[in-house]
Amino acid sequence: MRPVGILGGTFDPVHVGHLRAAIEIRDALDLAQVRLVPAHVPPHRPQPAASAAQRLAMLRLAVRGVAGLTVDDRELERAGPSYTVDTLTGLRAQLGRRPLCLLVGEDAFVGLTTWHRWQELFELAHLVVMQRPPVAAPIQELPPALARAVAGRWADSAQALAASPAGLVWRQALPPLDISATRVRAALRAGRSVRFLVTDSCLRYIRRHHLYTD
Numbered sequence: 001m002r003p004v005g006i007l008g009g010t011f012d013p014v015h016v017g018h019l020r021a022a023i024e025i026r027d028a029l030d031l032a033q034v035r036l037v038p039a040h041v042p043p044h045r046p047q048p049a050a051s052a053a054q055r056l057a058m059l060r061l062a063v064r065g066v067a068g069l070t071v072d073d074r075e076l077e078r079a080g081p082s083y084t085v086d087t088l089t090g091l092r093a094q095l096g097r098r099p100l101c102l103l104v105g106e107d108a109f110v111g112l113t114t115w116h117r118w119q120e121l122f123e124l125a126h127l128v129v130m131q132r133p134p135v136a137a138p139i140q141e142l143p144p145a146l147a148r149a150v151a152g153r154w155a156d157s158a159q160a161l162a163a164s165p166a167g168l169v170w171r172q173a174l175p176p177l178d179i180s181a182t183r184v185r186a187a188l189r190a191g192r193s194v195r196f197l198v199t200d201s202c203l204r205y206i207r208r209h210h211l212y213t214d
């Protein structure tokens with residue numbers, strides 16, 4: 001069975017770094033689909049500039065017509081905080097033994113031990129670590145608890161991920177796109193162009209709703 005990929009994030013807003021990463025990984029791993037999952041941000045955390053409904057709307061516009069990319073709004077529908085472990089548990093219940101690949105940027109991966117019940121993530125999904133500029137911390141620099149947890153889990157090939165439901169770790173090289181939502185928001189705030197950093201459909205939405213200009 002072809003694996004399903006999950007890319008979680010704040011998506012404030014979704015940009016072409018997210019979209020290209022999802023497409024590159026869809027193709028490299030022959031995924032059936034990549035689900036983009038916008039996070040509910042709990043009230044005690046720094047709030048995204050756009051509302052949850054706006055972040056979701058921009059994601060839907062961005063993936064429209066893109067084969068294999070879909071938006072999954074389950075974290076926004078839950079009232080409490082979004083824990084990835086809960087999202088994966090819900091997906092696992094729906095998908096049976098189909099391989100599940102959790103896509104995380106290298107920046108997010110090095111902080112994995114701070115995630116709620118992080119050790120359980122390996123029982124629910126494979127982890128696909130996406131390179132993101134500035135270039136990756138080598139494995140020796142991972143926090144010791146994470147290094148121990150991933151030792152022995154490294155997959156020999158991308159194809160190996162299709163052979164089991166969960167438990168492997170794969171590092172996927174991507175053509176680097178040094179784009180972040182922080183940079184997109186800063187450019188908009190400064191009145192600079194963000195064309196070709198976000199989709200035209202998102203840019204129209206941002207303009208229509210006067211987002212990220214303060």
Ligand code: ATP
Pocket residue numbers: 007008009010011012016017018021103104105106107108130131132133177178179180181182183
């Ligand atoms: P912000 O600048 O607001 O922190 P962001 O651009 O990092 O946002 P997120 O929504 O936090 O976007 O990212 C979701 C996921 O996508 C994370 O795993 C992140 O590492 C990854 N990601 C974001 N931008 C890129 C990129 N340019 N290349 C590869 N992965 C990316």
